[in-house]
Amino acid sequence: MSSQNEPAARPRRSAAFRPGRSAAWIVLIIALVVTLFPFYWMVRTAFTPAADLPSDTTSLWPHHATLINFERVLGLTSTQQDLAAGGSGATLDLLVSLRNSVIYAGLIAVAQTFFCAMAGYAFARLRFRGRDLLFGVFVMALMVPPIFTMLPNFALVKSLGWIGSFQGLIAPSLLMTPFAVFFLRQFFLSVPTEVEEAAALDGAGRWLQFWRVVLPMNRGPLITIGLITAVWAWKDYLWPLLVGPDQSTRVLTAALGIFLQQSPNTAPDWTGLMAAAVLAVIPVALLLVFFGRRLVESLNFTGIK
Amino acid sequence: MAGITGSSLAVATAAHEGPPEAVGAARPGRRRAARRGDGRIASLFLAPALVGFALFYLYPTIRGVYFSFTDYDLLSPPHSVGAANYRYLWRDPLFWNALRVTLQYVVINIVSQTVLALGLAWLMFRLTRSVLVRVLFLVPWLVPNVAVGLLWLWLLDANLGFVNHLITDLGGSSQGFFTTPSLAMPTIAVINTWQYTGYTALLFYAGMLQIPGTLFESARLDGAGEVRTFTRITLPLLRPIMALVLVVSLIGSFQIFDTVSIDPAQGGPVNATRVIYYYIYQLAFTQFRMGYASAVAVTLVLILGVLTFLQLRLLRASRSDLA
Numbered sequence: 186m187s188s189q190n191e192p193a194a195r196p197r198r199s200a201a202f203r204p205g206r207s208a209a210w211i212v213l214i215i216a217l218v219v220t221l222f223p224f225y226w227m228v229r230t231a232f233t234p235a236a237d238l239p240s241d242t243t244s245l246w247p248h249h250a251t252l253i254n255f256e257r258v259l260g261l262t263s264t265q266q267d268l269a270a271g272g273s274g275a276t277l278d279l280l281v282s283l284r285n286s287v288i289y290a291g292l293i294a295v296a297q298t299f300f301c302a303m304a305g306y307a308f309a310r311l312r313f314r315g316r317d318l319l320f321g322v323f324v325m326a327l328m329v330p331p332i333f334t335m336l337p338n339f340a341l342v343k344s345l346g347w348i349g350s351f352q353g354l355i356a357p358s359l360l361m362t363p364f365a366v367f368f369l370r371q372f373f374l375s376v377p378t379e380v381e382e383a384a385a386l387d388g389a390g391r392w393l394q395f396w397r398v399v400l401p402m403n404r405g406p407l408i409t410i411g412l413i414t415a416v417w418a419w420k421d422y423l424w425p426l427l428v429g430p431d432q433s434t435r436v437l438t439a440a441l442g443i444f445l446q447q448s449p450n451t452a453p454d455w456t457g458l459m460a461a462a463v464l465a466v467i468p469v470a471l472l473l474v475f476f477g478r479r480l481v482e483s484l485n486f487t488g489i490k
Numbered sequence: 491m492a493g494i495t496g497s498s499l500a501v502a503t504a505a506h507e508g509p510p511e512a513v514g515a516a517r518p519g520r521r522r523a524a525r526r527g528d529g530r531i532a533s534l535f536l537a538p539a540l541v542g543f544a545l546f547y548l549y550p551t552i553r554g555v556y557f558s559f560t561d562y563d564l565l566s567p568p569h570s571v572g573a574a575n576y577r578y579l580w581r582d583p584l585f586w587n588a589l590r591v592t593l594q595y596v597v598i599n600i601v602s603q604t605v606l607a608l609g610l611a612w613l614m615f616r617l618t619r620s621v622l623v624r625v626l627f628l629v630p631w632l633v634p635n636v637a638v639g640l641l642w643l644w645l646l647d648a649n650l651g652f653v654n655h656l657i658t659d660l661g662g663s664s665q666g667f668f669t670t671p672s673l674a675m676p677t678i679a680v681i682n683t684w685q686y687t688g689y690t691a692l693l694f695y696a697g698m699l700q701i702p703g704t705l706f707e708s709a710r711l712d713g714a715g716e717v718r719t720f721t722r723i724t725l726p727l728l729r730p731i732m733a734l735v736l737v738v739s740l741i742g743s744f745q746i747f748d749t750v751s752i753d754p755a756q757g758g759p760v761n762a763t764r765v766i767y768y769y770i771y772q773l774a775f776t777q778f779r780m781g782y783a784s785a786v787a788v789t790l791v792l793i794l795g796v797l798t799f800l801q802l803r804l805l806r807a808s809r810s811d812l813a
Binding site: 210243301303304313322331441450458478 | 507518527528529531532533534535536538539540541542543545546547548549550551553554558562564610613614616617618621622623624625626627628629630632634635636638640641642643644645647649652655656659679684688689692693696716720732741744745747748751752754767770771772775780783787790791794798
């Protein structure tokens, strides 16, 4: 997206700068190691038997690599096996939480993006009374910290009897966030209207233009905002912890928090916790493999004008 | 938290588009539509978002303000207590403590994150256009904060943590990063700096790509070195992006919650990490003092509003030296 800017912005370096350049590369590589090593250590710990933790402290690969920690957190072992391998014996079924997280993040990403695209389209293309005022109110909501609305929202969901249910979990984010409406409105404003006008001349109504022209033509940015929404939902912690703490609706982040609480304070089940954390990171890693370029390029939207 | 953090994307976009009205205003199709008006179809397009907004943003905002003037335990209906919650707040040492540790967190986090991110962005900008490098720096931002918190609880564990092994191997003594009151909040601040620096750097990097290359070219021809180029050209021209990123990360930073809440110390040791967001959470959901929790939340909103306003003024945010 920004590629047409890059050659112009790339400064030419003089030959005199070479030694400085290698030093700069070394700093960059150190920054990369600091960024990524903790994740390596997470994986390394997840493959280490709990009994080895005090002795096998800093070797880069565990002396006796094992899968037992993953089996434990996925609920594939018996209570005795779990206790023997350093667990608390508490039943832990991260497979269910993984499924819940996928449904939670997926449903919110798809529905919210679609509804916000509709609203963004209306704000960008349609003329109606009070449009700018309404949009201003939406934008102001961007400034309100989530905890402020979370308290009354919890009261509302509770009074509806939706605590512990999936509809309670997804209700506040399913239809919109002010951010997505704002983002998509700005985006639609920056897209030329010629094709839509041609469709209008062919007699297509607003809905048909939106459905047949706007959505397909802007597939890229819509996927991007959908991905970002999915990532946020994936990271959500407090709301799912409050509304869906039970196993049937527990998402992965809430499961991690609850797992730590159940683990003894004095000697936490580190190998199990790291195995569980790895499970929470794998989807992120997959996302980066498939959509990494799209995600980083969404951070320099400068090319879209 | 995520919502606020991520909104920088769109803000950054908006900053470079100029007045949006200018885009379509001159088009004939638009003028025709203006005469006709799209009221009916617009209400259909807006219906889902409006319902969501009214139910989960507008209504709770009004209700939150109302709660703050009541005594409410979530079980029996709220009853009005006037401004008692706010009077209590003024004298509540835990509230002031929460504000103080939050500020401590924000200062450490924002300063270190901004400086490191600027440096990192400049390094990337000068060295490489590799997408892979950028993707790798984005990883910590994509991982759930809870997993990040767990990971660092483990890395910094006083007995078995990798970092303490390193420290003792180098001849130092093992540190209780989360259990020493003076270390706990800085530790959490640095963890969050670690998590968000890459993301912030990518925003700055995007801003640097916007600066016309001819400026760097002429600086080089005039014999300006790396440092001068950075301080005289890059930094001033990055100001609009920097202002927006700073405002957004400051707001986000005030809402530190996940990392604190995963820490088994529960706001401790000795209240050292009971930040304002966590205090609100504890008031509302462990003590069921919804009214007072709302009063603290309203106060937080006001503080954030004033801070944003001041910051935008100070940084003369949206004016670019390029314009």
